[in-house]
Structure formats: structure tokens, C-alpha cells
Amino acid sequence: MARVYNFSAGPSMLPESVLNRAAAEMLDYNGSGQSVMEMSHRSKVYEEIIFGAQSLFREVMGIPENYKVLFVQGGASLQFAAIPLNLLGGSGKADYAVTGQFATKAYQEAQKYGEIKCVASSKAQNFSVIPKIDPAEYTKDADYFYICHNNTIFGTKWAQLPETGSVPLVADISSSFLSEPMDVSRFGVLFGGAQKNIAPAGLTVVIVREDLLGKARKDIPTVMDWKTTVENDSMYNTPPCWSIYICKLVLEWIQSLGGLAALKERNTHKAKLLYDYIDASSMFTNPVAPEFRSLMNVTFVAANDDLNNAFVKAAATEGFVNIKGHRSVGGMRASIYNAMPVEGVEALVEFMKAFEVKNA
Numbered sequence: 143m144a145r146v147y148n149f150s151a152g153p154s155m156l157p158e159s160v161l162n163r164a165a166a167e168m169l170d171y172n173g174s175g176q177s178v179m180e181m182s183h184r185s186k187v188y189e190e191i192i193f194g195a196q197s198l199f200r201e202v203m204g205i206p207e208n209y210k211v212l213f214v215q216g217g218a219s220l221q222f223a224a225i226p227l228n229l230l231g232g233s234g235k236a237d238y239a240v241t242g243q244f245a246t247k248a249y250q251e252a253q254k255y256g257e258i259k260c261v262a263s264s265k266a267q268n269f270s271v272i273p274k275i276d277p278a279e280y281t282k283d284a285d286y287f288y289i290c291h292n293n294t295i296f297g298t299k300w301a302q303l304p305e306t307g308s309v310p311l312v313a314d315i316s317s318s319f320l321s322e323p324m325d326v327s328r329f330g331v332l333f334g335g336a337q338k339n340i341a342p343a344g345l346t347v348v349i350v351r352e353d354l355l356g357k358a359r360k361d362i363p364t365v366m367d368w369k370t371t372v373e374n375d376s377m378y379n380t381p382p383c384w385s386i387y388i389c390k391l392v393l394e395w396i397q398s399l400g401g402l403a404a405l406k407e408r409n410t411h412k413a414k415l416l417y418d419y420i421d422a423s424s425m426f427t428n429p430v431a432p433e434f435r436s437l438m439n440v441t442f443v444a445a446n447d448d449l450n451n452a453f454v455k456a457a458a459t460e461g462f463v464n465i466k467g468h469r470s471v472g473g474m475r476a477s478i479y480n481a482m483p484v485e486g487v488e489a490l491v492e493f494m495k496a497f498e499v500k501n502a
């Protein structure tokens with residue numbers, strides 16, 4: 143069986159050992175005589191899976207005691223509404239840094255629910271940089287300050303977090319989740335969809351500081367209220383059982399590799415292989431300044447669309463799939479999430495070199 147190297151921005155690759163384990167346990171999970179997809183979420187056997195996944199999450203990320211880990215549905219996109227609904231119960235004001243397409247969506251959604259200010263935007267540079275923010279712009283009594291930590295489409299990442307003082311920092315980490323160690327205590331809320339670095343689509347993970355629960359607007363739908371989720375152990379309604387199970391296996395895989403510090407080293411090595419080659423290449427360029435480059439999503443372009451299209455097509459026939467860039471950026475994008483092996487990146491670089499020689 144030939145497996146491809148999948149450079150998709152999401153859903154993306156899962157570790158092969160996780161897929162093998164899930165396959166082996168497919169028909170009979172741990173002597174239960176059933177698949178995880180079939181079992182009741184209220185059963186003892188399933189409780190071990192969901193609570194096990196939550197406590198592994200805490201362990202792997204080093205999440206402090208005063209934070210809750212929530213498993214919800216609706217994707218990161220549902221949280222674009224859930225965040226203002228859960229947090230705007232105070233002044234009703236929030237600051238947003240608009241650094242890409244997902245940050246723009248979150249900013250637009252929040253405007254339905256409060257007084258929302260864009261404190262910085264890099265739209266004029268087609269989001270190829272993380273903009274400088276003048277702290278004088280910050281709203282002193284804001285209920286929160288919002289950033290998108292890694293901009294999946296544009297391949298940029300915050301090098302330094304904004305200093306927001308007592309205003310809680312809220313970050314969308316959909317595409318940087320579990321890719322490197324993170325100081326959770328710097329944030330009020332961290333959230334992201336699972337389908338990039340954690341599990342199959344369907345699961346969204348929200349990490350929220352306890353004191354931020356109970357600050358919701360009165361009109362918040364019950365199912366979107368983080369307090370409801372916490373009070374019901376993430377089982378107010380049926381959770382995405384299968385995705386949570388794979389999440390647990392992925393966390394065990396991360397531990398077996400040596401945790402997030404080891405993963406960061408591996409991910410940095412992978413990204414460096416690509417960026418170093420692109421910077422030395424006379425065919426491909428990366429539009430992002432080195433200080434803002436993403437560890438997970440590497441964008442690059444050739445001189446014209448004919449070459450870009452030829453590259454994407456040739457790559458696919460060699461087993462490097464989903465490498466076409468987002469339509470708003472053009473060119474190519476290699477998403478090299480945790481599960482992309484080093485060999486996959488090495489093989490891609492070799493292929494790019496050969497393509498460059500052939501088409502010079």
C-alpha cells in the first residue's frame with residue numbers, strides 16, 4: 143500500500159502508528175466487543191477515554207490547575223461567536239488584531255455582540271507580516287484581546303505575544319496547537335479545531351482560565367456556554383467520541399516522542415529544511431519576513447502561474463499532495479504539521495530541487 147505525503151492545511155496527516163492502533167482496535171476496543179464509534183458516551187469504558195484524553199492534554203501542555211480543558215464541537219469557527227458571547231458580559235468591549243483570514247472572520251463575528259476594535263491589521267501587506275501594535279491603541283477596560291497565533295493561510299506566526307496586562311489574551315491556535323511548548327498562563331483562553339494537529343475533524347479544544355467562566359452574556363445559547371460544558375464534563379450533549387479517542391492516541395504518541403519540547407525541535411528542523419532551500423533557490427520565494435515565519439505552514443511561489451501549476455501537478459504525481467496554496471495567496475503551501483515525518487519534508491525538498499533544475 144502506497145501512502146502519500148499529504149501537505150494539506152487541514153484535515154491533515156495523522157501519525158501512522160495512531161492509525162494502525164485505531165485499526166487494530168476498530169472492531170473490539172479493549173475487550174468491550176465494540177468499536178469506539180458505537181459505544182455510549184456515558185459508559186465506563188468511554189469515560190476512561192474522554193477523561194484520559196483530558197488529563198493527558200493537561201500533562202502534555204503543562205496546563206495550570208486554574209484552567210479547564212473543554213471538548214466541544216462546531217469547529218474553531220463556532221468559537222468566533224462563542225468567544226464574544228462568553229466573555230463580553232463585562233464592558234462589552236474587545237480588541238482584535240487582524241492578521242489573516244481567520245482573524246478577520248473572528249473580528250467580523252464579534253462585531254455582532256459588542257464594541258469591537260481592530261487595534262492592528264496587516265491587510266495592506268496581504269497579511270505577509272504580523273503588524274506592530276501601539277499599546278496606546280489598547281482599550282483599557284476591554285473584556286479580552288484577541289489574536290490568531292498562527293495564520294494558516296499566509297504562513298505567519300506571532301513571534302512575540304502582545305503585552306495586554308490584566309486584559310485576558312484569547313488566541314486561536316488551530317494550526318499551532320501542540321506544535322511546541324506554550325506558556326498557557328500567558329493566556330485567558332486558547333482554542334482550536336482538532337483537524338490540523340490533534341485528531342480528525344469534529345473536535346474543538348478550548349482551554350479557559352477558571353475566572354473567565356461566568357462572564358457570559360445573558361442571551362448565550364446554553365450549548366455554547368463554556369460553563370455548561372465544564373459543569374457537564376464536556377458531555378452536556380453527545381461529544382465527538384471518535385475524534386476524542388484519536389486525540390488521546392495522538393497525545394500518547396507525542397509523549398512517546400518526548401513531549402512538546404522534542405516536537406518543537408523536530409518541527410523546527412523540518413521548517414528549516416524547507417525555508418533554507420527556498421531562500422537559496424532561484425525559482426521559489428517565500429514572501430514572509432523570517433521573524434514572522436510559521437513553523438507549520440510554509441508558503442512559496444515560483445515566478446508565474448504556469449510554473450506554479452506545473453509544480454503542483456508534477457508534485458501530485460510523485461505523491462506530494464494538497465500542496466497548492468490558498469486562492470488568496472496563490473502559489474504553494476506545504477503544511478508540515480506534527481504528523482508529517484522529517485522524511486516527507488526531505489523528499490519534498492529533493493523534488494523541488496529536481497524541478498528547479500529541470501525547469502530552469
Ligand SMILES: *Cc1c(COP(=O)(O)O)cnc(C)c1O
Nearest residue numbers: 217218219244294314316317335
Ligand atoms: C482551520 C482554521 C480555522 C477554522 O477551523 P474550523 O474548525 O474549520 O472552523 C480557524 N482558525 C485557524 C487559525 C485555522 O487554521
